[in-house]
Amino acid sequence: MNTEALSRQFTAELDRLSGSAETAARRAAAFDAFSATGFPTRRDEQWRYTDLRPISTAELDFAPASPSAELVSRVSESLERSGFDATASRLVFVDGSYCEALSRTTDAAGISIASLASCSEADLPAHAHAPLDGHPLATLNAAFAREGALIAAEAGARTAAPIELVFAASGHSGIAAQPRILIDLGHGADVTLVQHLLDLEPARGWFNAVTQIVQPPGSQLTLYRLQDHAEHQFHTALTRAELAEDAKLICGYFDLGGRLVRNDFDIRLKGAGADADLYGLFLASSGQHTDNHIRMDHIAPGTRSAEAFRGIIGDRGHGVFNGKVVVHRDAQHIDARQSSDNLLLADNAEIDTKPELEIYADDVKCSHGATIGELDDEQMFYLRARGLADDEARNLLTFAFANTILERIALPELRERIAERVAARLPNDETADKMR
Amino acid sequence: MATEQKEITDLVKRKYEHGFVTDIEQEFVPPGLDEGVIRLISQKKGEPEFMTEWRLKAYRHWLTMKEPDWAHVRINPIDYQAISYYAAPKSQEDAPKSLDEVDPKLLETYDKLGIPLHERARLAGVAVDAVFDSVSVATTFKEKLAEAGVIFCSFSDAVKSHPELVRKYLGSVVPHRDNFFAALNSAVFSDGSFVYVPKGVRCPMELSTYFRINAANTGQFERTLIVADEGSHVSYLEGCTAPMRDENQLHAAVVELVALEGAEIKYSTVQNWYPGDEQGVGGIYNFVTKRGECRGANSKISWTQVETGSAITWKYPSCVLRGENSVGEFYSVAVANNYQQADTGTKMIHIGANTRSTIISKGISAGHGQNAYRGLVRVLPTARSARNYTQCDSLLLGDKCGAHTFPYIESRERSARVEHEATTSKISEDQLFYCRQRGLSEEDAVNMIVNGFCREVFKELPMEFAVEAQNLLNVTLEGAVG
Numbered sequence: 001m002n003t004e005a006l007s008r009q010f011t012a013e014l015d016r017l018s019g020s021a022e023t024a025a026r027r028a029a030a031f032d033a034f035s036a037t038g039f040p041t042r043r044d045e046q047w048r049y050t051d052l053r054p055i056s057t058a059e060l061d062f063a064p065a066s067p068s069a070e071l072v073s074r075v076s077e078s079l080e081r082s083g084f085d086a087t088a089s090r091l092v093f094v095d096g097s098y099c100e101a102l103s104r105t106t107d108a109a110g111i112s113i114a115s116l117a118s119c120s121e122a123d124l125p126a127h128a129h130a131p132l133d134g135h136p137l138a139t140l141n142a143a144f145a146r147e148g149a150l151i152a153a154e155a156g157a158r159t160a161a162p163i164e165l166v167f168a169a170s171g172h173s174g175i176a177a178q179p180r181i182l183i184d185l186g187h188g189a190d191v192t193l194v195q196h197l198l199d200l201e202p203a204r205g206w207f208n209a210v211t212q213i214v215q216p217p218g219s220q221l222t223l224y225r226l227q228d229h230a231e232h233q234f235h236t237a238l239t240r241a242e243l244a245e246d247a248k249l250i251c252g253y254f255d256l257g258g259r260l261v262r263n264d265f266d267i268r269l270k271g272a273g274a275d276a277d278l279y280g281l282f283l284a285s286s287g288q289h290t291d292n293h294i295r296m297d298h299i300a301p302g303t304r305s306a307e308a309f310r311g312i313i314g315d316r317g318h319g320v321f322n323g324k325v326v327v328h329r330d331a332q333h334i335d336a337r338q339s340s341d342n343l344l345l346a347d348n349a350e351i352d353t354k355p356e357l358e359i360y361a362d363d364v365k366c367s368h369g370a371t372i373g374e375l376d377d378e379q380m381f382y383l384r385a386r387g388l389a390d391d392e393a394r395n396l397l398t399f400a401f402a403n404t405i406l407e408r409i410a411l412p413e414l415r416e417r418i419a420e421r422v423a424a425r426l427p428n429d430e431t432a433d434k435m436r
Numbered sequence: 437m438a439t440e441q442k443e444i445t446d447l448v449k450r451k452y453e454h455g456f457v458t459d460i461e462q463e464f465v466p467p468g469l470d471e472g473v474i475r476l477i478s479q480k481k482g483e484p485e486f487m488t489e490w491r492l493k494a495y496r497h498w499l500t501m502k503e504p505d506w507a508h509v510r511i512n513p514i515d516y517q518a519i520s521y522y523a524a525p526k527s528q529e530d531a532p533k534s535l536d537e538v539d540p541k542l543l544e545t546y547d548k549l550g551i552p553l554h555e556r557a558r559l560a561g562v563a564v565d566a567v568f569d570s571v572s573v574a575t576t577f578k579e580k581l582a583e584a585g586v587i588f589c590s591f592s593d594a595v596k597s598h599p600e601l602v603r604k605y606l607g608s609v610v611p612h613r614d615n616f617f618a619a620l621n622s623a624v625f626s627d628g629s630f631v632y633v634p635k636g637v638r639c640p641m642e643l644s645t646y647f648r649i650n651a652a653n654t655g656q657f658e659r660t661l662i663v664a665d666e667g668s669h670v671s672y673l674e675g676c677t678a679p680m681r682d683e684n685q686l687h688a689a690v691v692e693l694v695a696l697e698g699a700e701i702k703y704s705t706v707q708n709w710y711p712g713d714e715q716g717v718g719g720i721y722n723f724v725t726k727r728g729e730c731r732g733a734n735s736k737i738s739w740t741q742v743e744t745g746s747a748i749t750w751k752y753p754s755c756v757l758r759g760e761n762s763v764g765e766f767y768s769v770a771v772a773n774n775y776q777q778a779d780t781g782t783k784m785i786h787i788g789a790n791t792r793s794t795i796i797s798k799g800i801s802a803g804h805g806q807n808a809y810r811g812l813v814r815v816l817p818t819a820r821s822a823r824n825y826t827q828c829d830s831l832l833l834g835d836k837c838g839a840h841t842f843p844y845i846e847s848r849e850r851s852a853r854v855e856h857e858a859t860t861s862k863i864s865e866d867q868l869f870y871c872r873q874r875g876l877s878e879e880d881a882v883n884m885i886v887n888g889f890c891r892e893v894f895k896e897l898p899m900e901f902a903v904e905a906q907n908l909l910n911v912t913l914e915g916a917v918g
Contacts, residue, residue, distance in 0.1 A: 045506070330835065344850040347817065355856070357841040358508075362832035362862045372815075372847045372854040 003038055007031075009062050010143060016063065017146050020121060026129060030142035040136050049320040049352045050291045054260050055206055055234045060176040062144050067094040067170065072101055075168045078200055083417065089113055090164035091149050096177025096207075098147050102166075110157030111191065116148040116180060123150065125184040127214045127242070135264060138238040141178045141210045148180035151193065153219075155186035162192040162224070162411060167209075169233065171201025181211040188218040194414060195225040199257070202230035209237040215247035217271060222250045224409065226418050228425075229257035231286060238264040245271030245300075252409055254418050255282040255290050256425045265294040269303035276305045281405040285314025285346070285427035294323040296336065301361075304335040310405050311342040312398060313349040314427020323368070324356040331361050338368035343401055345374065345427055398426055465522035471495065474623055477522050481592050481627075484599055494612035494622030501616045507779040508808040508840055509748050511721065514686060521624045521657070584640050586670075587632040591659050594630035601632055605663050609692040609729045609756070617688040617750075618725040621657045625690070628659035633668040633699070642898055644673035658689040664699035666732065671702040673901060685710075687746075689724045697732025697759065702740070704897055706905050709745035716775025716804070719747025726753035727783075730762030730791075738765040739782065740896045742905040744912040747776060752810065754783035757791035757819075764793040767893040769905070771912050772805025772837065781811035781828075781842075786819035786852065797828040798890050801837035802913055808840040813854055815847040822852040830860040831889050833882075833913065883910045 010031050014024060039056040040047040067075070075094050079102070080086070091113060092102035098115040105113045114123075132138040149165055167179065185191060197207065207229070215221060221241075229235055235258040241249050255261050261284075267276045282290040296305045311319035321340040340353045355368040375397050383393035402422050409415035465476055474495050478488040503514075581588050587598060595602050612622035633639050664670050687709065693701050703726075712719025722745075728737035739753040755764030766782035784793035799807040809828045830839035841858050863885050871881035887894070887906055894902050 332835070342847075344847060344852075347850055348848075349850060350846070350848045352844070352846045353856075354842070354844050355858070356843070357830075357858065357860060358838070359830070359832070359840060359860050360838045362835045362837065364832070364860060364862070366860040368841070368856075368858050370843070370845055370854070370856040372845065372852065374850045 003035055007035065013063050013144065023121060027143050030132075030139050034136055034140045034143060037136055046134075046293070049318075049322070050260075050262055050289065052260075055236075058204065058206065058234070059174050060206055061174050062176045062178065064095045064097060064172075064175045064177065066097045067099060071170050072099055074170075074200060075099070076102055078168070078198070079166065082198070084164070084166070084196075085161070088161055088164050090166060091115060092166045092168065093147060093177070093179060094168050095170050095172060095175050096147055096167075096179060108160070110154035110186075110189075111159055111163075112150075112152045113163055114150045116150055116182070117146060119150050125150075125152070125182060125214065127184070127212050128182050130212065130240075132210070132238070132240075135238050135266070137208055137236050137262075138210045138264070141180060141208050141238075144176075144178040145180040145210065146178075148182070150182045150184070151191065152184045153186055153189035153191050156188045157186060158190040159192050162194045162414070165193065165195045167195070167197045167207065169199040169203055169205055169207070169229070171199065171203040173204045175203070175205040177205065177207045179207075179209050181209065183211065183213040183221065185215055185219040185221060187216045190220045192222040192411070193224070195223070197225070197227045197229055197235070199230035199233055202232050204232040204234075204259075206234040207236070211237070211239045213239070213241035213249070215241065215243045215249060217245040217247060219244075220248045220250075222410070224252045224411075224414060225254065226421065227253070227255045227257060227261065228421055231257065231259060231288070233258045234260045236262045236264075238266065240266040241276070242268045242270055243274035243276060246273035247271065248275045249277065251276075251278045251280075252405075253278075253280040253292070254422070255280065255292075256421055257288075258290070259288060261288070261290040263292050265292075265296075267295070267305070268297045268299055269305065270299045272300050272302040274300065274303045278306065279308040279405055279408055281310050281312075281402050281422065282319060283312050283314070283422070283425055283427060284317035284319045285349070287316045289318045289320075291320035292322070293320075296323070296325045298325065298327045298331045298334045298336060301330065301332045301334070303331065305337070307338045308405065309340050310402065311340075311351060312402060312427060313342060313344050313346070313351050315346040315348065317346070317349045317427065319351045321353040321355070321370075323354075324358065325366060325368075327359040327361050327364050327366065329360040332363040334361065334364040334366065336364070336366045340368075340370040341401075342370075342372045343374065343398065344372060345398070395426060399423060402426075465520055467520045468517045469495075469519070469521060469624065473521055477624060477626070480522065481595070483595050486599075486603060487595055490607070490612065491623050494619050495624075497613045498616070498619035498623055501619055503616050507750050507810070508806065508842070509750065509777040509779050511748060514721070516620070519686060522626060580640060584637055585634045586637060586639050587630065588643055589630055591625070591628040591630050591661070594661075598630070598632070601663065602630070602661070605661055605692070605694055607692075609694060609727050610690050610725050615725060617723040618690050621659060621688045621690045621725070625657040625659035628661075628689070630660075631662040631670060631672065633664045633670045635665045636667040637665075638668065639670040642671045642673055644675070656685075656687050656689070660689070660691040662692070662701055662703070663694045664696065664701050664735075666696045667698040669700045671704070671898060673704050673898060675706040675708070675901070675904070686721045687723065689726075691724070691726040691753075693728030693737055695728065695730050695732065695735035695737050695762075698734045699732065700736040700738075701728060702738045703728070703753070704901055705739075705741040705743075706901055706908065707741065707743045707745050707749070708908055711745050711774065711776050712747040714774050716747070719776070720745065722746035722749045722751060724751040726751065727756065728754070728764075729756040730759050730764065730788075732762075733759040733788070734761045735759050736763040736765075738767075738896070740767040740893065741769070741780075742893070742897070742901075742908065743768070743770040743778060743780060744908050746778075749776075749778040749780050751780045752782055754785070755793060756785045756787065757793065757822075758787045760788040761790045762788055763791070765896075766793075766795045766797070767896040768797045769800070769890045769893045769909070770798070770807055770809075771800045771909065772802070772807040773912055774803040774805060776805045778806070779808045779810055781809045783812040784814070784824060786813075786815040786822040786824070786849075789818070789820040790822065791819055792823045793825075795824070795826040795828070796892050798893055799828070799830040799839055800833065800886065800889070800913070801830065801839045802833040804836050806838040806840070808842060809858075810842040812844040813846070813856070814844075815849045815852040815854060817848045819849050820851050822849060824852075824854045826856040828858045829889070830858075831886065832860065832862045882913070886913060
């Protein structure tokens with residue numbers, strides 16, 4: 001889809017999107033900002049390893065229709081089958097549109113969950129309009145976004161059970177969903193949120209999300225995401241967070257599906273004692289491409305961050321990790337760790353990893369590590385010697401590699417559900433069978 | 437404590453020791469660059485036609501290129517038309533046959549630098565091909581090398597006496613269109629060293645060259661080509677100092693190494709160009725392209741560098757590991773003090789099966805210095821069972837400096853193993869306290885800790901360089917802590 005076609009869609013869409021003149025102006029400004037650069041190319045250092053042409057050349061519809069009753073019931077069945085808790089507070093979106101029938105927005109103890117479309121402009125937190133410079137895809141989201149979720153917690157409020165956000169795709173091709181998730185916490189609030197992304201049928205669409213998080217002092221946010229798209233979906237997402245004193249952010253991202261996946265993180269540690277803990281697991285095989293791209297800014301002294309990502313790359317898979325830790329001037333007493341560990345399981349698989357440090361203060365402890373390799377021969381031998389078949393042994397070791405990340409999920413039920421999906425989607429290593 | 441403080445302050449204020457200018461007549465080409473200047477350089481050096489054409493090809497390509505801006509450095513704009521691209525000592529017409537014939541002022545310069553040429557040549561058994569500005573003026577130990585069949589001469593000589601070798605290998609590792617500065621070098625390179633070690637020969641001595649920029653506003657464009665034929669071995673040492681100057685001087689060298697089957701090349705550098713004063717005024721721009729190719733099976737190329745000088749260093753000694761079982765190594769200590777900026781690292785390109793590479797990089801930042809490690813490890817699908825280990829550590833001395841790490845790790849071969857680790861830290865109060873308690877001055881304690889930090893790299897240096905490098909490091913970091 002060239003910029004012209006995109007521009008035509010935007011003009012048509014702008015009239016249909018509700019909102020004040022101010023909102024319309026903001027959308028137009030965002031679209032202009034995107035048009036000025038267009039889709040980033042691999043010549044751009046930030047996109048060196050990820051080619052967006054599959055998205056930029058696809059025919060996409062940015063104004064998908066609301067789901068039919070039939071589709072809603074299919075989604076409902078699918079959720080039940082997948083063992084979703086029917087009593088949990090949740091928002092369900094189908095093909096990018098909010099689905100009231102499947103959502104439950106109970107206001108419990110100072111926590112409110114609402115569909116963005118149902119919020120008046122006055123309800124939106126200030127950071128809803130924060131500029132998204134340097135993130136062209138998020139800027140495009142700012143132009144088109146109309147659906148999404150607003151999760152707000154009053155000071156000291158805690159979620160008893162995790163809030164669930166479900167984004168389901170029907171299988172219709174060409175849908176460009178542009179959801180926005182706003183998280184607005186009060187002092188000392190403690191919220192756990194689980195995002196599920198699933199496709200009922202394989203479809204070639206684009207899911208381009210922006211999550212904006214503001215954490216005041218002492219607040220804690222735990223964000224889990226299971227991205228379980230079918231094989232054709234394009235998925236790009238920006239998670240941006242600002243953390244004040246002693247705020248803690250935990251992100252556990254699990255990327256199992258999708259054709260072209262790019263997760264951007266833009267985390268700013270602005271108050272002393274702020275702590276961000278990012279971990280993730282991704283599988284990429286059968287031509288899948290998954291890119292985790294992190295920028296971690298230590299702006300205040302005494303802040304801490306950890307990044308731990310593991311990739312399992314199978315047949316024709318391409319994995320990318322780019323983590324950048326920036327320690328600003330005078331931000332002393334920083335503890336920052338990065339690790340990127342990767343299993344290459346096929347001959348035509350590729351992994352590119354780039355753990356960067358940019359440090360302008362001296363009293364810091366920063367480290368990073370990266371490893372790339374295949375399964376360990378000695379471990380394989382050990383298991384084979386104990387009677388395991390070759391593929392059993394391989395699966396066991398591969399799963400064990402993944403389990404290091406899975407173990408960090410604090411919710412036992414969720415851990416089990418994700419582990420099950422991981423086990424089901426571990427890349428089959430056919431090239432290896434031929435070789436041995 | 438007070439006297440100590442004063443001592444440290446004195447040390448900090450100490451001027452760059454090697455800052456002086458030898459006043460001898462120079463033969464200049466007027467500043468500016470066009471095809472005429474390139475033809476003139478080529479003609480002055482009496483080069484064969486193929487060299488002139490090669491230079492012009494490089495120049496024409498250079499015109500189409502843009503200065504790279506991806507490095508983590510701030511560069512004042514360089515006016516390439518304000519540089520004089522050729523300077524030769526006047527005495528070149530009747531080149532000296534022995535040290536006695538060398539201009540005494542030149543010898544004096546070497547003395548001030550602490551390179552007693554004749555003494556060193558006799559006592560240390562090192563052949564010195566000293567490049568003064570752009571033309572070699574003294575070469576020793578030619579005979580002994582000739583006995584072994586080793587060719588070690590200035591590049592200009594090689595072009596005349598061994599054109600077939602030059603033609604075969606020049607630009608085969610760093611092509612003339614490789615990058616902006618390499619293209620410029622290819623067009624205007626003045627001189628440099630040429631080494632050819634024949635089959636099965638172990639070079640009887642360590643080869644070394646001392647580069648020195650002397651005249652103001654003459655960028656130095658060195659070209660070094662080392663070819664190690666099958667089963668041969670050579671160790672090459674390179675060291676630099678430069679006189680004090682207020683204007684930035686451009687140094688864009690190219691070094692090409694070719695190791696054929698079973699050959700080994702060890703290339704060691706101590707770089708101490710003038711870094712600019714405490715305010716960051718002046719200093720050398722050191723934009724160097726260094727690359728070696730392990731062309732044959734079982735070959736090995738090892739880079740060791742100690743980078744303490746230059747206002748800006750932009751340098752990535754690399755290894756292309758083409759031959760099976762070939763080995764690439766990179767050991768580096770880079771220091772950025774005051775307003776120095778260093779963006780340095782390596783590239784290891786694994787092409788052949790069972791290729792192995794090791795990268796050990798130690799960055800030290802002090803004052804307002806900015807020190808970046810930038811490295812690439814690329815494993816191609818043909819590099820079965822390739823192996824890389826990378827370790828890059830940064831040490832920060834002071835809260836106004838920066839330490840950065842930009843590693844690119846790309847693997848497309850399942851049986852390859854790649855490991856990378858990096859740490860950043862400062863000298864802890866505990867370490868200092870421990871040393872001070874045992875009677876060491878703060879300065880000595882810091883020196884000791886810093887030298888310990890760099891040990892893994894220093895032990896790779898040839899002995900005489902290791903000592904020099906340690907002293908150099910101590911001098912460079914004087915007053916950085918305290």
